Amino acid sequence: MSENPFRELPSMTKLLAAPALLAARERHPQAIITAAARNALDALRSRLTAGEQFDGNIDALAAEVVAALDAQATPTLRPIINATGVVLHTNLGRSPLHEDAARAAYEAARGYLNLELDLVTGKRSSRQNSVRAGLKAITGAESATAVNNCAAATVIALRSVAAGKEVVVSRGQLVEIGGSFRIPEVMVVSGATLREVGTTNITRLSDYERAIGSNTAALMRVHASNYRVRGYTKAVPLEQLVELGRKHKLTVIDDAGSGEAIDLEPFELPGEPLVSAGIAAGADLVLFSGDKLLGGPQCGVIAGRAELIQKIEKDPLMRAFRLDKMTLAALEATLRLYRDPQQALREVPTLRMLTTPLAELRRRSELFATRLRALGGLTVGVREDVAYVGGGSLPDVGVPTTVLAIAANGLSESELATRLRTGTPPVVGRVQDERVLLDLRCVFARQEDELVEAIKKAVQL
Numbered sequence: 193m194s195e196n197p198f199r200e201l202p203s204m205t206k207l208l209a210a211p212a213l214l215a216a217r218e219r220h221p222q223a224i225i226t227a228a229a230r231n232a233l234d235a236l237r238s239r240l241t242a243g244e245q246f247d248g249n250i251d252a253l254a255a256e257v258v259a260a261l262d263a264q265a266t267p268t269l270r271p272i273i274n275a276t277g278v279v280l281h282t283n284l285g286r287s288p289l290h291e292d293a294a295r296a297a298y299e300a301a302r303g304y305l306n307l308e309l310d311l312v313t314g315k316r317s318s319r320q321n322s323v324r325a326g327l328k329a330i331t332g333a334e335s336a337t338a339v340n341n342c343a344a345a346t347v348i349a350l351r352s353v354a355a356g357k358e359v360v361v362s363r364g365q366l367v368e369i370g371g372s373f374r375i376p377e378v379m380v381v382s383g384a385t386l387r388e389v390g391t392t393n394i395t396r397l398s399d400y401e402r403a404i405g406s407n408t409a410a411l412m413r414v415h416a417s418n419y420r421v422r423g424y425t426k427a428v429p430l431e432q433l434v435e436l437g438r439k440h441k442l443t444v445i446d447d448a449g450s451g452e453a454i455d456l457e458p459f460e461l462p463g464e465p466l467v468s469a470g471i472a473a474g475a476d477l478v479l480f481s482g483d484k485l486l487g488g489p490q491c492g493v494i495a496g497r498a499e500l501i502q503k504i505e506k507d508p509l510m511r512a513f514r515l516d517k518m519t520l521a522a523l524e525a526t527l528r529l530y531r532d533p534q535q536a537l538r539e540v541p542t543l544r545m546l547t548t549p550l551a552e553l554r555r556r557s558e559l560f561a562t563r564l565r566a567l568g569g570l571t572v573g574v575r576e577d578v579a580y581v582g583g584g585s586l587p588d589v590g591v592p593t594t595v596l597a598i599a600a601n602g603l604s605e606s607e608l609a610t611r612l613r614t615g616t617p618p619v620v621g622r623v624q625d626e627r628v629l630l631d632l633r634c635v636f637a638r639q640e641d642e643l644v645e646a647i648k649k650a651v652q653l
């Protein structure tokens with residue numbers, strides 16, 4: 193046994209001279225390679241201290257360093273294949289953008305644009321002007337503006353309308369959307385005071401009426417986006433809240449959430465409020481997300497009375513919540529697709545995926561199953577299943593769907609799922625009944641070949 197456990201430890205010079213590390217210079221800066229080599233030697237020193245042996249294989253050690261370097265250089269955020277069937281998956285980035293919107297964001301990103309410049313007069317203009325017309329068109333509102341997300345929209349709307357005053361909300365609507373968006377806490381941040389009325393299941397107009405006092409500024413309806421209260425329930429329709437608000441000169445705010453701009457009932461996707469319905473019902477402000485059913489970039493829309501929108505845009509918080517040039521460009525391009533609702537249904541990826549006819553999905557799945565079976569080593573079935581919209585939209589509407597149910601010889605279903613998830617590109621599916629379920633609903637046609645390759649690699653490993 194060697195007296196000195198570190199006698200086997202290679203020198204830094206020797207490790208850096210390994211062919212693999214010399215070759216790595218083509219892909220990585222020398223300083224980064226040196227740092228990674230030092231880390232590897234430090235780790236080896238700890239292992240030797242703990243009594244482990246080093247076999248003297250410097251090339252193997254260099255290979256570990258290269259693997260660490262390559263892993264470091266891989267972007268953390270990567271495009272993935274969403275085979276979950278969940279169209280609005282918050283963890284997967286919610287809505288994918290239409291090509292026009294993605295291109296608009298790309299062009300805005302890589303150059304200059306007239307973000308706040310009126311090209312005709314040469315004078316300064318408002319960045320919100322680029323999306324105002326489109327937002328007015330889909331909501332029917334007098335004016336509209338957009339901020340970072342619906343959470344920001346809620347905070348700034350409440351602050352402008354009701355800071356230091358009370359806002360009346362039904363106890364049945366004190367929602368938590370996830371990621372710390374909770375109405376009572378949002379209210380605190382905005383500086384308004386929450387005045388809860390009614391009970392979890394029943395709130396009557398008289399409950400609101402009794403709560404109105406000299407310090408009341410607004411009545412707010414919050415859409416129960418990600419849950420439903422069923423059974424013995426009663427909520428006050430927005431029209432009645434508006435009537436009550438008018439009588440007492442209060443602002444009525446409708447947090448509609450999901451941002452449905454085209455009626456999806458004909459596609460058996462009922463239950464979300466249309467963004468135009470809140471305005472038609474007379475709400476002074478309607479708030480919704482841009483990256484849920486609207487199918488645009490992450491943002492929050494505030495539509496309503498011009499005078500209120502103006503006040504919101506003058507709020508100092510607007511500077512903190514305002515949209516960047518890429519998002520504005522993507523939102524403007526998305527809204528342009530809505531000029532023709534039929535075109536929007538066909539082309540906005542979120543809407544197209546949600547309304548894909550089941551027969552079409554089944555046909556596509558059958559064809560895909562044939563390709564997978566040809567790979568060998570796989571058992572592939574096609575079966576009916578139920579998917580959910582996700583993203584805090586349509587919580588109890590299961591959308592009938594078709595999935596591929598896959599099992600690989602010699603691999604457990606969770607092992608297969610892990611290999612798919614950690615492959616390139618990563619594939620995210622679901623695990624159920626000893627199978628990995630892949631739903632093609634959210635898999636773009638351009639990803640099909642990649643998906644076949646990814647599955648092939650996962651099985652071969």
Ligand SMILES: *Cc1c(COP(=O)(O)O)cnc(C)c1O
Binds near residue numbers: 343481482583584
């Ligand atoms: C989703 C949602 C929000 C939060 O929207 P983000 O854009 O995710 O901030 C707020 N209110 C309602 C009712 C929602 O559905």
